[in-house]
Amino acid sequence: xxxxxxxxxxxxxxxxxxxxxxxxxxxxxxxxxxxxxxxxxxxxxxxxxxxxxxxxxxxxxxxxxxxxxxxxxxxxxxxxxxxxxxxxxxxxxxxxxxxxxxxxxxxxxxxxxxxxxxxxxxxxxxxxxxxxxxxxxxxxxxxxxxxxxxxxxxxxxxxxxxxxxxxxxxxxxxxxxxxxxxxxxxxxxxxxxxxxxxxxxxxxxxxxxxxxxxxxxxxxxxxxxxxxxxxxxxxxxxxxxxxxxxxxxxxxxxxxxxxxxxxxxxxxxxxxxxxxxxxxxxxxxxxxxxxxxxxxxxxxxxxxxxxxxxxxxxxxxxxxxxxxxxxxxxxxxxxxxxxxxxxxxxxxxxxxxxxxxxxxxxxxxxxxxxxxxxxxxxxxxxxxxxxxxxxxx
Amino acid sequence: xxxxxxxxxxxxxxxxxxxxxxxxxxxxxxxxxxxxxxxxxxxxxxxxxxxxxxxxxxxxxxxxxxxxxxxxxxxxxxxxxxxxxxxxxxxxxxxxxxxxxxxxxxxxxxxxxxxxxxxxxxxxxxxxxxxxxxxxxxxxxxxxxxxxxxxxxxxxxxxxxxxxxxxxxxxxxxxxxxxxxxxxxxxxxxxxxxxxxxxxxxxxxxxxxxxxxxxxxxxxxxxxxxxxxxxxxxxxxxxxxxxxxxxxxxxxxxxxxxxxxxxxxxxxxxxxxxxxxxxxxxxxxxxxxxxxxxxxxxxxxxxxxxxxxxxxxxx
Numbered sequence: 001x002x003x004x005x006x007x008x009x010x011x012x013x014x015x016x017x018x019x020x021x022x023x024x025x026x027x028x029x030x031x032x033x034x035x036x037x038x039x040x041x042x043x044x045x046x047x048x049x050x051x052x053x054x055x056x057x058x059x060x061x062x063x064x065x066x067x068x069x070x071x072x073x074x075x076x077x078x079x080x081x082x083x084x085x086x087x088x089x090x091x092x093x094x095x096x097x098x099x100x101x102x103x104x105x106x107x108x109x110x111x112x113x114x115x116x117x118x119x120x121x122x123x124x125x126x127x128x129x130x131x132x133x134x135x136x137x138x139x140x141x142x143x144x145x146x147x148x149x150x151x152x153x154x155x156x157x158x159x160x161x162x163x164x165x166x167x168x169x170x171x172x173x174x175x176x177x178x179x180x181x182x183x184x185x186x187x188x189x190x191x192x193x194x195x196x197x198x199x200x201x202x203x204x205x206x207x208x209x210x211x212x213x214x215x216x217x218x219x220x221x222x223x224x225x226x227x228x229x230x231x232x233x234x235x236x237x238x239x240x241x242x243x244x245x246x247x248x249x250x251x252x253x254x255x256x257x258x259x260x261x262x263x264x265x266x267x268x269x270x271x272x273x274x275x276x277x278x279x280x281x282x283x284x285x286x287x288x289x290x291x292x293x294x295x296x297x298x299x300x301x302x303x304x305x306x307x308x309x310x311x312x313x314x315x316x317x318x319x320x321x322x323x324x325x326x327x328x329x330x331x332x333x334x335x336x337x338x339x340x341x342x343x344x345x346x347x348x349x350x351x352x353x354x355x356x357x358x359x360x361x362x363x364x365x366x367x368x369x370x371x372x373x374x375x376x377x378x379x380x381x382x383x384x385x386x387x388x389x390x391x392x393x
Numbered sequence: 394x395x396x397x398x399x400x401x402x403x404x405x406x407x408x409x410x411x412x413x414x415x416x417x418x419x420x421x422x423x424x425x426x427x428x429x430x431x432x433x434x435x436x437x438x439x440x441x442x443x444x445x446x447x448x449x450x451x452x453x454x455x456x457x458x459x460x461x462x463x464x465x466x467x468x469x470x471x472x473x474x475x476x477x478x479x480x481x482x483x484x485x486x487x488x489x490x491x492x493x494x495x496x497x498x499x500x501x502x503x504x505x506x507x508x509x510x511x512x513x514x515x516x517x518x519x520x521x522x523x524x525x526x527x528x529x530x531x532x533x534x535x536x537x538x539x540x541x542x543x544x545x546x547x548x549x550x551x552x553x554x555x556x557x558x559x560x561x562x563x564x565x566x567x568x569x570x571x572x573x574x575x576x577x578x579x580x581x582x583x584x585x586x587x588x589x590x591x592x593x594x595x596x597x598x599x600x601x602x603x604x605x606x607x608x609x610x611x612x613x614x615x616x617x618x619x620x621x622x623x624x625x626x627x628x629x630x631x632x633x634x635x636x637x638x639x640x641x642x643x644x645x646x647x648x649x650x651x652x653x654x655x656x657x658x659x660x661x662x663x664x665x666x667x668x669x670x671x672x673x674x675x676x677x678x679x680x681x682x683x684x685x686x687x688x689x690x691x692x693x694x695x696x697x698x699x700x701x702x703x704x705x706x707x708x
Contacts, residue, residue, distance in 0.1 A: 107466060123481065126474045127446070136474050143482030336414055336667070371668060390666050391412050392652075393501060 122146050122155070131160040138168075139182025140189075151189055158192060167192045170199060175217030188224035198230075205231045209238065210249070215257040223260035237263045244274065246285065251293055259296040270299045273306070281310055287325035295328045309335050317342055319353050319363065327363035341366055341374065344389050348379060398438045398484060405430065405488070406509035407679035408686045410659035412666050415501040415650070419492055426506060426670055427490045433672020434485060440478045445470040491515050494522070494656060499538055500628045502653030503664045508679065514690045521605060521622050523655035526648060528635040530615040533645035537632035541647075549644045554612045560641045561607050561619070564634075568604040575600040595624075602626035604634075616649075658685045 116124055122142050126132045132155060136142060146152040158164055171181060171191075185191070191199075206216050220226055226234075241262065242252045256262055262270070277283050277298070283291070291298055298306065309331055313319050324330060330338065345351040345361065352359045361378055375383045413422050449466045474480060491512040493505040502524070507515030530549035534541030575596035578585035588594055596603055606622035619638075621631065632648040639646025654661050663681070665674055 121480075123475045126477075126480050133474050136477055136479050140479065142480045336416070340414075387666055390414075391661050391664065393415060 120146075122152050125156055129156060131155065131158045131164055134160055134164070135185065138185065139179070141182070141186040144186055145189055154193065155189060164192055166196055167194075167199075170196060171220070174203060174220060175213055176221055177217075180221045184221060184224045188228065190228055191224065194228055199227050202227050202229070202231055202234065205234060209253070211253060211257070215253075219257060219260035219263075223264050225264050226260055229264065234263055237267065240267055240270075244271075245289060245292055247289060247293070255293060255296045259300075262296065262299060265300065269303075273299055273301065273303060276303055276307065280307065281314075281321075283321060283325060287321065290325055291328040291331070295332050297332055298328065301331070305335065306331060309333070309338065312339060312342075313363075317351070317353060323353065323355075323363065330363045330367055333367040338367060340390055340393065341379075343393060344381075344386055345379060347389060348381060350379060398434055401434050401437070401676075402485075402488075402509065404676050405434075405679060407511040408493075408505055408507050408515060408659075408682055408689075409675055409678035410656065410664040410682075411504050411506055411670065412661070412664035413496050413501055413504040414667065416498060418498050419495050419504060422504060423490055423492055423506065426675070427488050429670055430488045430490070430508070430672050430675065431483070431485055434488075437672075438484070441476065443472040443474070444476050446473045447471075494520075496653060497628045499540075499632075500651040500653065502651075503656045503659050503661060504653075505656050505659050508675075511679070511686060514686055520657045521624060521655075522626065522653060524621045524623065524626075524631055525610070525650075525652045525654055526619045526621060526631055526635055527650035527652075528617050528619065528638070528646045529649050530617070530639060530642075530644050530646050532647055533636065533639070534647050537629070537636050537648055539647045539649045545645050547644045549615055549642075552614060552642050552644060554609065556642055557609055557612060557617065557638070560638055561609060563641070564638070565604065565607045568607070571601070572596060572603050572605065575603065600625050602630045657689075658682070 113128060115128060119125070122132060122145075126136060126142070132142065135155070142155075145155065168181065171184070172178070176184065203216060206219075207213070211219070238252065238256065241247065241255065242249060245252070247255070274288065277288050277291070278285075310324070312335065313324060313330055314321070342351060345366075350359060350361070352361060353363065354360060355362075365378060366374075369378065371386065372383055375381050375386050379386065411422060411426065413419060447468050448471045449468055489509055489512055491507045493507065493515040496502060496504055505515060507513075529539060530552060531547060532539075532543050533545040533547075534543050572594055573580060573589070575598075576594045577597055578588065578594065580586065580589065602623055602625050604621055604623045604626075606620070608620055609617060610620050611618040619635070621634075623631070628651050631651055635646050635648040659682075663678070665678060669675075
């Protein structure tokens with residue numbers, strides 16, 4: 001990650017005292033030019049071409065002339081400063097370093113902190129940038145964000161009062177708790193660059209689909225990328241869940257509130273999982289509906305692991321489809337756990353999964369109880385016996 | 394503090410054994426243990442206090458600037474955010490966890506792992522491994538396991554324990570000959586003869602897999618289990634061994650389980666099962682094996698004679 005020179009000049013231009021702004025700006029521009037003159041054509045074009053392309057797409061119709069690097073640099077620097085400056089090389093002559101100045105002026109000189117123009121971490125910029133320090137105070141994990149390409153540069157470029165504060169206020173109005181804001185921004189920093197109109201449009205769309213305010217807030221906290229998707233995409237997904245699964249509007253809303261990731265990802269793996277349930281496992285339509293409403297995670301589970309669990313439960317444990325549909329939590333559990341516990345029960349002779357028979361053990365108790373409770377209540381053995389049995393597998 | 398974390402890391406240098414469940418790749422075991430150790434050390438150490446940086450602030454003394462021209466710069470210590478854990482990231486990113494002798498995904502059993510300085514000791518040679526092989530008569534598959542594609546099915550009514558024992562004895566005889574060849578001793582000398590009588594021959598240098606001990610523990614057709622002590626083996630070789638036992642008995646057999654019960658001084662009783670793969674239990678296990686690790690490092694091999702004599706007693 002490279003925080004480019006443009007961003008650094010943004011940081012440097014702010015805390016300068018008024019008395020010396022003119023000269024330091026001139027010096028800074030000159031230093032920019034000298035730096036650029038010394039660097040080779042090739043590296044500059046590599047470093048700046050992509051970013052300057054994006055920047056100049058709005059400003060000028062002509063393609064940026066990469067070889068004319070000095071012009072580029074000038075045009076880059078100029079829009080950042082509020083008043084258009086012509087580089088007046090004579091200005092440096094007036095403020096000579098040997099000129100005597102009064103004590104007060106001397107005390108008021110603030111030497112700008114030499115921030116590195118490029119850095120692979122955000123550490124040098126945290127103290128000097130208001131945005132970054134406020135984000136750290138909120139609890140955003142900057143270390144994780146700087147690993148992602150270009151996110152660090154984007155964060156340094158953001159202005160707290162213009163970009164970040166309105167988004168944060170919007171999220172707070174939405175009902176997202178302050179403690180969860182840090183996690184949300186760590187997962188999805190791009191919510192700060194999304195325009196407020198879009199965000200409001202999407203929230204109003206969700207509310208029009210009768211999602212309550214609390215559920216919208218919960219969904220945004222659980223799936224941070226939710227509000228970055230367009231209204232058409234959200235609409236498409238909600239429509240799919242209602243039509244394909246044949247669920248009522250309320251049940252679809254319930255599934256999506258509990259697992260908002262469904263709205264974020266692609267629909268292809270969900271369609272595949274549904275096909276697997278229908279064709280490979282042989283579940284009927286209403287059974288699939290019941291499974292999905294109880295455990296929505298089955299829709300985005302790994303196909304191979306799902307097949308492995310179902311194969312073991314149906315073929316080795318001899319559990320019929322109806323029972324699996326009644327306790328779909330089994331499909332969400334870890335395969336090794338199911339296998340070890342089943343083999344232990346079989347060894348003890350207590351593996352009875354038919355409700356009509358005595359000593360019946362329900363599948364959810366088999367899977368969800370912690371080890372010690374399972375051993376004492378279900379298997380009627382000690383924890384040490386279970387461990388010794390595990391070492392025999 | 395960093396010192397506390399460094400002390401914890403020193404406690405973690407050594408070897409310990411883990412019971413690898415069947416169906417799991419050894420790399421996943423190693424990765425989950427590494428992440429558990431990192432979580433244990435990182436969470437236990439509180440982050441260091443933020444460093445203070447000096448900042449000069451301008452104080453104007455009084456309103457009349459004409460009379461008193463003392464503009465004082467006062468230094469203040471302000472905490473910096475540059476050392477905040479959310480900016481620098483976790484203190485430790487990696488713990489060196491190495492696997493000694495790997496187990497493939499189909500097998501289960503004792504897997505010895507070394508942490509930190511224990512990694513140098515973990516790949517010690519001259520060690521015997523004990524395996525328990527479970528077999529089933531009546532079918533042959535393409536990868537010698539019961540989960541593979543079935544190629545052949547045969548009857549096994551004619552197989553008795555006596556015949557099985559005879560076949561095992563024949564295999565053991567062939568392996569004894571190989572052992573003598575690869576131990577590079579001249580059997581015509583007196584010392585070599587005495588070693589052979591006491592059962593202390595051992596293959597030196599590179600050798601193919603050699604079985605030092607083989608016997609049948611359980612026979613209940615179609616299922617049977619064998620106990621094997623071997624050197625330089627792979628788990629695939631052991632599954633092939635079951636297949637060959639079946640062939641010798643004029644039937645066919647597949648392997649339904651390969652379990653390593655012992656890897657040098659680490660036995661099944663010492664191995665940690667999945668619920669104990671936490672930082673505390675691992676550190677306890679490493680402390681338990683501290684003396685053995687030191688002995689291995691000093692002698693270069695775990696007391697081979699002990700292992701070989703224990704093997705001879707079992708015969």
